[in-house]
Amino acid sequence: MTTIDDVRPVARTASQVSLDVVLGPMKSxxxxxxxxxxxxxxxxxxxxxxxxxxxxxxxxxxxSRSGGELATTKVASxxxxxxxxxxxxxxxxxxxxxxxxxxxxxxxxxxxxxxVLAGIDLDHRGELFATVRALLELGPDxxxxxxxxxxxxxxxxxxxxxxxxxxxxxLEHLGxxxxxxxxxxxxxxxxxxxxxxxxxxxxxxxxxRG
Ligand SMILES: [Zn+2]
Numbered sequence: 001m002t003t004i005d006d007v008r009p010v011a012r013t014a015s016q017v018s019l020d021v022v023l024g025p026m027k028s029x030x031x032x033x034x035x036x037x038x039x040x041x042x043x044x045x046x047x048x049x050x051x052x053x054x055x056x057x058x059x060x061x062x063x064s065r066s067g068g069e070l071a072t073t074k075v076a077s078x079x080x081x082x083x084x085x086x087x088x089x090x091x092x093x094x095x096x097x098x099x100x101x102x103x104x105x106x107x108x109x110x111x112x113x114x115x116v117l118a119g120i121d122l123d124h125r126g127e128l129f130a131t132v133r134a135l136l137e138l139g140p141d142x143x144x145x146x147x148x149x150x151x152x153x154x155x156x157x158x159x160x161x162x163x164x165x166x167x168x169x170x171l172e173h174l175g176x177x178x179x180x181x182x183x184x185x186x187x188x189x190x191x192x193x194x195x196x197x198x199x200x201x202x203x204x205x206x207x208x209r210g
Contacts, residue, residue, distance in 0.1 A: 017112050019105070019138060023121040024146030025161040025190045030118040031092065032064040033146065037116055038090050039070060048088035051075050053096035055181070062092045078104040086113055094119035095129040102134040109138070121145075124163035124170055124180065126198050148190035158190035162197060171199040 022033045034050070041048045050062060052072040062070040072092060073080070078101040081089045089108055091097070094117040105115050121132045128136075136143070148158040163170045163180060164187045170180075180186055191197075 017109060018114055018141040019109055020114075020116045021135060021140040021143045022116075022118040022146060023132065023143060025120060025122070025148050025158050026188045027151075027190045028146035028148035028158070029064070030120075030146050031062050032068060033144070034062055034090060034092055034116065034118045035064055035068040035070050038088075039068065041088060046087045047085060048090065049073055049081065049084065049086055050090040050092060051078060051081065052092045055096050077101060081108060081113075088114045088116065090116040090118075092118050094135065095121070095123075095131050097131055099130060099134050102131060102138065105135065106138060120161055122160050123174075124161065125173070126160055126196060150192040150195055151189035152191055152195035155192050157192045159193055160191050160196040162189045162191045162195075163187075164189060169197040171197070173199075 020037075022030050024030050038048065038050060050070050050072045052062070052074050054074045054076050061072045070090075070092075078089075078091065078097060082104060089105075091105075094101075096119070105117070108115050117135065119129075119132060121128060123129050145159075147156060149156050150158040151162075165185065167187075170186060174180070
């Protein structure tokens with residue numbers, strides 16, 4: 001008689017190859033989620049590594065405002081993950097990577113590597129980052145959306161990240177995979193849909209009224 005125990009090893013192998021994605025604006029606790037998912041692994045034999053883009057210059061690891069820290073490897077490209085034998089690959093601030101890196105994620109999944117990614121989904125204009133769009137097109141097993149407290153109205157419903165330059169919303173168009181420098185030129189606010197300022201917001205409301 002076939003029991004659940006007979007099929008479980010196969011089922012487990014298949015279920016281990018998963019793509020889990022954590023998305024949300026600035027200050028929505030994405031890093032804390034990543035820390036809680038990954039930090040127990042350091043006490044296991046699971047081979048894992050957490051990657052961050054070299055362009056992320058503020059922190060030396062994944063840190064959360066609520067405490068906790070993960071050691072990370074800074075890379076220009078996720079291709080580095082293909083050179084190692086890893087069971088789990090995690091990526092923080094995935095929106096800072098490019099479309100080539102999402103192809104790497106695809107290769108890792110084919111290899112049987114579990115991949116966990118966290119990042120900001122919507123850019124400074126309220127549009128999906130090209131990298132995140134490509135990521136969602138891989139058909140993740142889970143996508144969890146985190147919310148933050150709106151820096152304007154203090155409602156716990158911030159979905160967007162407003163980028164400010166000299167205190168004013170920065171709404172200029174950037175190239176496809178171009179991300180903003182993380183060097184202090186810009187400041188960032190988590191904002192709800194109502195408080196978020198979109199490009200052409202003034203003319204859009206005038207059009208609606210007309
Ligand atoms: Zn608000």
